[in-house]
Amino acid sequence: MSVKSENIRNIALTGHGGCGKTTLTEGILYASGVINRFGRIEDGNTVSDYHKDEIEKMMSINSTLTHTHWKDSKGNDIKINIIDTPGFMDFVGEVRAALYVADTAVIMVDAFKGIEVGTESSFMMTNEFENNVIFLINKLDTENANYEHTVNLIKESFGSRVAVVQFPVNEGSGFDAVIDVLKMKMLRFKDDGKGEYTEEDIPEQLLAKAKEFHQNFVECIAEEDEELLNKFFEEGANLSDKEIEFGLLKGMRERKLFPVFCISASRNIGTRDVLDFISNYTESPMDKPAEIGRRPNSQDPIEIPPKLDADPAIFIFKTVSEKNIGELSFFRVYSGKVTPGLDLINEANGKSERLSQLYAMNGKDRKEMNEVVCGDIAGVVKLKDTHTNNTLSSKNYPVVLPEINFPKPNMTMAIVARNKGDEDKIATSLHSLHEEDPTFIIHYNTETSQTLISGQGEIHLNTVLNRMKNKYSLEVDVTDPKIPYRETIKSSVHDSEFKHKKQSGGRGQFGHVHLKIEPVERGKGFEFVNAIVGGVVPGRFIPAVEKGLIEVLNSGVLIGCKVIDVRVTLFDGSYHNVDSDEISFKIAAAQAFKKGFKEANPVILEPIYDVEVVFPEEFMGAVSGDISSRRGRIHGMDVFGKLQKITCQMPLSEMNDYSTKLRSLTQGRGYYDRNFSHYEEVPKEVEMKIIADYEKQRAEVS
Ligand SMILES: Nc1nc2c(ncn2[C@@H]2O[C@H](COP(=O)(O)OP(=O)(O)O)[C@@H](O)[C@H]2O)c(=O)[nH]1
Ligand SMILES: [Mg+2]
Incomplete structure (x- = not known):
């Protein structure tokens, strides 16, 4: 039986690497009966991190689509699509694609480490993709967990209407109970790893605190609406369930209200309550306004309404190539519904695509689907000419959804085939690696005769090359890209x-x-x-x-x-x-x-780039010192909140390892953007070195 569109919830788990997203995915699947063994990162057997490189590195590299079913308070069968994203900055393209198709972002925060760069960047991206946001404070079972401090940090960073739904009774190693201030109950968890709990009355000594939090929470909700606010001040904290639901949905949709929960993913504490909340209070795809796309070959805007009886339009947000199946494309239905055998048009190339088998995904496991309805997310195999960022729609109502804006690369390396004769195979495999990961870019520089690969950082590029080795048995040697001097x-x-x-x-x-x-x-x-x-x-x-x-x-x-x-x-x-x-x-x-x-009087000119570096102010000394040591010239400094922006110019020849260095100088929080500015004479001592290197190289060749 098919799921109803209004009963679908699309969530993306985001946050800094290591905050527990993959473990929570596993916990949710275990608690809801999808799997009957709770896999662990340490054992390399989770549903979500199933790729070889993920198991080896014990971290997520790809976004993984899973789903489960849960009952809401009215007894409806809710299908929750969960996209577990990688937290490491190098894989931010995966997160962007996930947030594009998710309605709600569940941002996880480590109860000891607090706000990390991945937390900040996730939140910033949810602004762009207009997701509802829920915060989960995780690892409350650890010795150093500090819930209250973490809540304050979240408030400081993301606004006063970060609204606490739960607080822990006994954070630390004995963590097994939370107070839910929406239900006004204490939830006591069994030690079964399934997340089962009993609801108990709130103990006397915590009642005052619970009431205060309840009051705060309801006030946050009431602020959504003048009528509610009046009622709140006249009658105190007594809003009806309906009013609470109304205010919550509105506040989250407008991105003013961010509920906070407390959990331990590895012990599956709090998971069920979060699933209840997601089922009852977060938006379904049908609650969303129509997407605004465009007509093919035109910029004229066109509405793509979330309606089941409309012409079908689907968007491919991710492509992977898997052993034994070939290309597997992940899509969300934005309008209508699709069935196996349906013919659609890819407006990017005007070609017709027939959908073959459609799959409900749980990591590497797939289950065939008879239809995928509006709002749902699923996989399809063997699309011929369709890639990430393409829209497939019907002849009757051809549309193109906006593309995911993938980040510009900030690191480039040159590669050479390790075995002569592999060049063609390498070119083909690089191409398909790019198809899988649009943030991985290949470029042949005719001027320097080098094949260049670019991406988000050293780890990203090494991961892709490692994938090439595992999948295609092709190896390359890596060198610095030659600088196109003049x-x-x-x-x-x-x-x-x-x-x-x-x-x-x-x-x-x-x-x-x-x-x-x-x-x-x-x-x-x-x-x-x-x-x-x-x-x-x-x-x-x-x-x-x-x-x-x-x-x-x-x-x-x-x-x-x-x-x-x-x-x-x-x-x-x-x-x-x-x-x-x-x-x-x-x-x-x-x-x-x-x-x-x-x-x-000949001279050598070098390419100079305009660079903007953004980082937390406390790293000012380190970042600016590093810029000077790279022969950079600082032109301006601006402050936005706690962030500092330096506008400067740097020679390209000094920037090879810049992305890695900037991250290490700023605990991963700094990022930069660069654009070519102009050519400029290199200083004499640098020139002498360039000439000497060139002559040495020539001597080696001849
Ligand atoms: N103690 C404790 N450890 C956790 C919890 N959640 C995750 N971990 C551990 O934290 C590490 C990173 O978890 P993972 O799920 O890979 O985080 P991700 O990078 O956000 O996906 C792993 O070693 C997990 O076992 C938790 O709630 N409590
Ligand atoms: Mg992970």
């Missing part, structure tokens, strides 16, 4: 002459030119002026002269990098009736240019 000159040479003359039996070679070489304004590029008068270099050889110059400009004079911003004037020369040909003039021009260039 060469130019600072002064003019008025006459650089070269006569190319060869007489070796048969027809000889003869080309002879005089060049004037001058610097031009930065960015002007290359200018060629033909100032020959009286045909001393015949017109038919002029293109060869220019060609010879362009070849040197491309291959460089000092260090094999492009020459830019020069004007070359061909003003004199001579030719030979029989021996002169195009090759001879090409050679003469190239040689005259090289000679003149070296005399014209």
